[in-house]
Amino acid sequence: MGLTEPSRRRPTLEEVAERAGVSRATVSRVVNGQSSVAEHLRTAVEAAATEMGYVPHAAARSLVTQRTESVALIVPESPTRVFSDDQFFPSVIRGVATELDAAGKLLVLMTTGSAEGRARVERYSVGGHVDGVMFASLHDADPLPELMLRRGVPVVVNGMLPHSTVPYIDVDHVGGVQAAVEHLLALGRTRIATVAGPQDMVAGRARLEGYRRALAAADRRAIVAVGDFTAESGTDAMRQLLADEPDLDAVFIASDLMAHGALSALREAGKRVPEDVAVVGFDDIALADYSEPPLTTVRQPITEIGRTLARHMLKLLGGGDVQHATILPTELVVRESA
Numbered sequence: 001m002g003l004t005e006p007s008r009r010r011p012t013l014e015e016v017a018e019r020a021g022v023s024r025a026t027v028s029r030v031v032n033g034q035s036s037v038a039e040h041l042r043t044a045v046e047a048a049a050t051e052m053g054y055v056p057h058a059a060a061r062s063l064v065t066q067r068t069e070s071v072a073l074i075v076p077e078s079p080t081r082v083f084s085d086d087q088f089f090p091s092v093i094r095g096v097a098t099e100l101d102a103a104g105k106l107l108v109l110m111t112t113g114s115a116e117g118r119a120r121v122e123r124y125s126v127g128g129h130v131d132g133v134m135f136a137s138l139h140d141a142d143p144l145p146e147l148m149l150r151r152g153v154p155v156v157v158n159g160m161l162p163h164s165t166v167p168y169i170d171v172d173h174v175g176g177v178q179a180a181v182e183h184l185l186a187l188g189r190t191r192i193a194t195v196a197g198p199q200d201m202v203a204g205r206a207r208l209e210g211y212r213r214a215l216a217a218a219d220r221r222a223i224v225a226v227g228d229f230t231a232e233s234g235t236d237a238m239r240q241l242l243a244d245e246p247d248l249d250a251v252f253i254a255s256d257l258m259a260h261g262a263l264s265a266l267r268e269a270g271k272r273v274p275e276d277v278a279v280v281g282f283d284d285i286a287l288a289d290y291s292e293p294p295l296t297t298v299r300q301p302i303t304e305i306g307r308t309l310a311r312h313m314l315k316l317l318g319g320g321d322v323q324h325a326t327i328l329p330t331e332l333v334v335r336e337s338a
Contacts, residue, residue: 011052020048070106071313072130074121076142079111081230087285088302092136092158095306103314105131118144126151131317134158134309140200154316156309160202160325167316169308169326173203176298176330177210180252180280183296183332185218189250189278193223195237195262197254204229207254207282223248227258234261242269249277250338256281256288256297263291263337278338293336300330 017027022041029037030045037045048054073096075082075089082089093109100107108130112118125133125148132154135145138161145166149155157168184192194211197204208224215222225240227233234253241248242265253259259281263273271277273293281288284299305328312322 011049011054016045016048016052016054019052020044068106068129068131069104070108070130071100071310071317072108072110072121072125072133073136073309074110074112074125074133074144075136076112076118076138076144078114082111087287088283089136091285091302092306092309095303095308096134096136096310097306099307099310099314103310105314112144118142122147125153132156132313134313136306136309138201139198140202154313156312156316156322158305158309162202165324167312167322167324167326169305169312169328170202171300171305171328172330173206174210174213176282176300176332177207177252177254178214179330179332180282180296180298181211181214182218183334184250184252184278184280184338185214185220187250187278187338190220191223191245191248192220192250192252193225193241193245193248194251195234195241195253195258196224196226197258198228199226204254211252227254227261229255229258231257231261231264234258235265236261238262238265239269242266242271250279251277252280252282254282256283256285256291256295259295259297260287260291263295273337280338284333288333288335291337296335296338297333298330299333301328304328 013024013027017024020027022045026037026041027045030042073093097107110121112121122144133148135157138157138159140162145155145157145161146164149166155166157166158170160168160170181192192215194208196208199205212222223241223245225237227237234257241251251262253262259279263279266273266277273279279295281295281297284297288295288297308326315322
């Protein structure tokens with residue numbers, strides 16, 4: 001086996017300046033995107049840089065521009081949860097990545113499923129390694145968004161933060177669930193239960209509130225079990241509901257993945273869907289269309305959540321302002337389960 005050819009040395013700013021017939025300072029201004037360079041000098045520098053294969057050193061460039069050209073997306077969940085089959089987080093990530101890529105920014109994805117993970121993310125984010133931080137999901141006790149905002153890091157989150165000034169993107173949870181429960185009432189269902197989401201998250205509480213409002217308006221009794229947005233918790237909660245209220249005839253479930261688990265529990269109990277128990281979920285992930293039977297659900301625009309997060313962040317990085325709250329609409333999608 002022959003020896004490999006030594007790697008070619010990176011051209012320096014001085015060498016590019018000499019080739020272009022300009023000063024080193026002029027090359028630096030062109031490389032860093034500054035506009036105070038005459039067009040004929042810019043053209044000469046760019047031609048010389050292309051001919052010599054010059055690539056700016058990222059670390060040195062960031063010292064000049066005070067920008068890393070990268071943005072973090074933090075998901076305060078374990079990697080197992082982030083990349084599970086519920087498709088929520090991958091869809092948000094796809095939306096964020098699409099917008100950042102179009103703007104020439106790098107996406108840094110970080111998960112914080114433990115106290116050690118949160119500490120690492122905090123050190124990295126406030127240490128100047130990224131230009132801004134987005135959060136894809138939040139639990140109430142998470143201090144990171146406010147901490148980063150106080151450290152001067154631009155922050156945008158998915159999900160309202162109570163008593164916070166951090167700008168956020170969310171969907172109309174309450175209105176979407178009210179429409180779902182009103183649909184079940186219109187079908188003639190009278191004993192409508194719910195599997196609520198985790199109550200330390202805004203989405204979990206808001207979806208339970210929408211359920212309670214719709215039933216109160218119809219003078220119906222609330223029947224509640226709580227899950228954690230996983231399929232396993234949906235199965236367990238549905239078993240609990242059937243044990244406590246064997247004559248229930250409908251259930252609103254606060255996520256499609258929990259609904260998938262609940263359908264398994266209903267089959268296990270010999271209940272027909274929708275003849276015995278009508279089922280409605282929330283999210284409209286791909287699994288909803290392929291469930292048995294296909295799942296009636298409240299559609300939230302998951303990819304658009306990610307795109308909107310990224311658009312807001314890009315606006316902040318450009319020196320602009322964004323509104324404190326951006327609420328995206330939901331839509332009831334009727335399929336065979338209800």
